[in-house]
Amino acid sequence: MPRDRFGREIDYLRFSVIDHCNLRCVYCMPLRGLSFVPSPELLTAEEIETVARAGVAVGFRKFRLTGGEPTLRPEIVEITRRIASVPGVEDLAMTTNAILLPRLAKPLREAGLRRLNIHLDTLHPERLKKLMRFATLEEIEAGIAAAEEAGLVPIKINCTVTRDYNDMDVVDLARRAKQGDWHVRFIELMPLGGGETAHVALSQFVPSAETRQRIEAELGPLEELPRASPSDEARNYRFAGSQGVIGFISPVSEPYCGSCNRMRLTADGKFHLCLLNDDELDVKQALRSGGGEAAVGAILLRAVGLKPTGHRLDEGVSTRARSMFQIGG
Numbered sequence: 001m002p003r004d005r006f007g008r009e010i011d012y013l014r015f016s017v018i019d020h021c022n023l024r025c026v027y028c029m030p031l032r033g034l035s036f037v038p039s040p041e042l043l044t045a046e047e048i049e050t051v052a053r054a055g056v057a058v059g060f061r062k063f064r065l066t067g068g069e070p071t072l073r074p075e076i077v078e079i080t081r082r083i084a085s086v087p088g089v090e091d092l093a094m095t096t097n098a099i100l101l102p103r104l105a106k107p108l109r110e111a112g113l114r115r116l117n118i119h120l121d122t123l124h125p126e127r128l129k130k131l132m133r134f135a136t137l138e139e140i141e142a143g144i145a146a147a148e149e150a151g152l153v154p155i156k157i158n159c160t161v162t163r164d165y166n167d168m169d170v171v172d173l174a175r176r177a178k179q180g181d182w183h184v185r186f187i188e189l190m191p192l193g194g195g196e197t198a199h200v201a202l203s204q205f206v207p208s209a210e211t212r213q214r215i216e217a218e219l220g221p222l223e224e225l226p227r228a229s230p231s232d233e234a235r236n237y238r239f240a241g242s243q244g245v246i247g248f249i250s251p252v253s254e255p256y257c258g259s260c261n262r263m264r265l266t267a268d269g270k271f272h273l274c275l276l277n278d279d280e281l282d283v284k285q286a287l288r289s290g291g292g293e294a295a296v297g298a299i300l301l302r303a304v305g306l307k308p309t310g311h312r313l314d315e316g317v318s319t320r321a322r323s324m325f326q327i328g329g
């Protein structure tokens with residue numbers, strides 16, 4: 001397993017397969033002024049497979065497809081099949097807003113996808129429209145139902161908590177983990193990209209402690225669960241006697257950089273070394289000038305070696321060159 005210079009074991013590679021999205025969440029994508037990676041500059045399905053093979057060869061075991069919105073990539077089923085069929089891939093998951101899952105859940109499952117994280121910020125239809133902008137609650141619920149029917153379970157629901165937009169709705173989502181078997185994760189906003197969305201992330205920030213307090217005041221005490229793995233970024237809880245799980249992901253108020261096991265590949269072929277820093281290493285050039293698995297593996301190991309200790313949000317440093325939709329969440 002590759003180790004970085006701080007002794008962290010890095011074995012989780014997240015592929016952003018496209019930077020387009022069918023939503024415009026207020027903290028992620030502005031309505032105007034966007035530019036996207038032109039199609040010829042996206043890594044092809046074959047190139048992505050080469051990176052996955054190289055990843056496995058140097059010790060990566062867990063893989064995730066994300067974006068933008070990964071289901072918008074026309075070759076998403078082929079990409080899934082290619083990665084899932086690489087010997088040594090132990091886990092292949094996807095982060096999605098679920099809108100296209102009624103059409104894609106079954107083919108993705110058949111292609112080898114194992115698990116899904118579905119982005120749903122609120123169960124309140126009007127507030128969802130204000131926060132996620134182009135989505136409706138019915139569309140996302142239909143996607144969740146399709147995923148369940150296709151056997152892509154257990155699903156984790158990701159809710160990014162944004163003051164005045166959905167912080168008042170966290171209790172309703174948490175109730176699904178008290179009364180049912182939902183696994184809901186509440187995520188703190190991070191300022192990326194330096195523009196309008198970073199401003200929202202800073203001004204509408206809600207610390208996880210406040211979200212937790214709100215949930216417990218309404219639904220009763222949460223009991224902490226043991227960490228699923230040392231690199232699990234969520235602190236997980238359960239209501240006594242309930243099946244569901246509530247997770248808090250707190251990169252700002254309780255950074256977990258010390259147990260980070262991630263490397264990210266952007267849609268335009270750069271290893272992005274830490275979500276909240278700008279450092280990147282290009283891999284597309286090597287792929288397009290005849291470099292195969294061995295060349296990519298060497299770049300990947302260099303990327304691991306150069307991974308920053310962690311973020312420096314408290315010093316005002318963050319990713320400025322890219323926003324979340326350009327890196328992959």
Ligand code: SAM
Pocket residue numbers: 021025027028066067068069070095096097117118119158159160187188189190191192201324325328329
């Ligand atoms: N389109 C997919 C989705 O909606 O899940 C995958 C990409 S999206 C960038 C992944 C996750 O990042 C979503 O849960 C979204 O809420 C979260 N996200 C986007 N911008 C964020 C920010 N500034 N801070 C924290 N989370 C953010």
